Amino acid sequence: MTQPLPVVISCGEPAGIGPEVAARAWAALAGEVPLVWLGDPAHLPEGVAHQVITQPQEAAGLSPDVLPVIARDFGSPAVAGQPDPAHAAHVIDMIALGVSLVRDGAASALCTAPIHKKALKDGAGFAYPGHTEYLAALGSVDEVVMMLASEQLRVVPATIHIALDQVPLQLTPARLRRVIEITHAGLQTQFGIKAPRLAIAGLNPHAGEGGTMGKQEDAWIAPLVAEMISEGFELSGPLPADTMFHAAARSRYDAAIAMYHDQALxxxxxxxxxxxxxxxxxxxxxxxxxxxxxAFDIAGRGIANPASMIEALKMAQKMAGSA
Structure with missing residues (x-):
């Protein structure tokens, strides 16, 4: 039986909870998801058994009791809660290495631990607003979509980290169309859903209520939804956001498209x-x-909850199986 390719975990900010939750997730999964951690092993929590390897495929021959690590020397220890700009270039390199390993077919997926953008900017002149934009550059793509996913809900914000008064300005028919198209394609190729059902939220309260609470729904959101339905997309909406997320409503779609950050999150x-x-x-x-x-405030205290990291690793493996 062929050994599945591992998921690689980039270390993220060494002074944060990333190394801790990665180690705790590895211990909790107990081999359920094959993993390789990328970073300086000196930054792992004390007592974590690990084995340095040079290529992800070497992990298959190791005891399940040791965490496989592709190691890089960051040059200095990590102090919990105190990011060191001298680590910045190495943190960035671990992200790039993870992408390279996945794209070269040596790993199945990349799971990224959290970064500290100011430390990366101060220490290495990091020119990107965040992880996502850097990953898009590494992947040579112009447009990506952020999805938040759990067993209960998948939701995509059409606009993300902008002020609320900017949402109606940046939310255009072209932007919403691309968000729907990318989400639809991602659900097909990475989640194995052949005919994704997408629920489209309205921008305004009660989805505009016939123009009395906002004009965008009638002016262009509803016509765009109708146009894309005629093209073969399975869409519903625009829907009032306050009635989209109860259990019965969630059973009617595979993902929801929200219009702005908080409406989704x-x-x-x-x-x-x-x-x-x-x-x-x-x-x-x-x-x-x-x-x-x-989470600098709790880093190094051994109390960080690894649940989201565990789910991120399990989802990466599941997505790799659907790709």
Whole structure:
């Protein structure tokens, strides 16, 4: 029986909880998902048994009691809660290495631990707003989509980290169409859903209520949905966002397209705060990430919850099996 390719985990910010939750997820999964961690083994929590390897395929021959590590010397220890700009270039390199290993067929997927963008900018002149934009550049694609996913809900915000008053300006028919197209394709190729059902939220309260609470739904969102239905997409909407996320409503779609950040993230974090996974659709490789940050305030204390990392690793493996 062929050994499945491992999921590689980029270390993320060494001073945050990334190394801790990666190690705890590896221990909890107990071989359920083959893993290789990329980083400086000196930054792993004390006592984590590990084995340095040079290529992901070497992990298959190791005891399940040791964490396989492709090691890089970052040059100095990690101090919990205190990011060191001197580590920045190495953190960036581990992300690039993970992408390269997946694209070269040596690994099945990349799971990224959280980074600290200011440390990367201060220490290495990191020119990207975040992980996603850097991964898009590495994948040579212009447009990607952020999906938050759990067992209970998949949801995609059509606009992300912008002020609320900018949403109606940046939310255009062309943008929404591309978000729907990328989400549809990602559900087909990476989740194995042949005919994805997408629910499209309205922008305004009550989806505009016939123009009395906003004009965008009648002016262009509903016509765009109708146009794409005629092209073969299985869409519903625009729907009032306040009635889209109860259990019966969720059973009628495979993913929801929200119009802005909080409209998407509030329901999934309410339903499954600890187990939500960040998935980037539109890349030429599989990327997942736990849906949390570096959590400097609890780093190094041994109390970080690895649930989201566990789910991110399991989802990466499942997506690789559907690709």
């Amino acid at each position: 509030i329901p999934i974090k309410t339903l499954d705060f600890d187990k939500g996974v960040n998935v980037t659709l539109g890349l030429p490789f599989i990327r997942t990430s736990p849906d949390h940050g570096t």
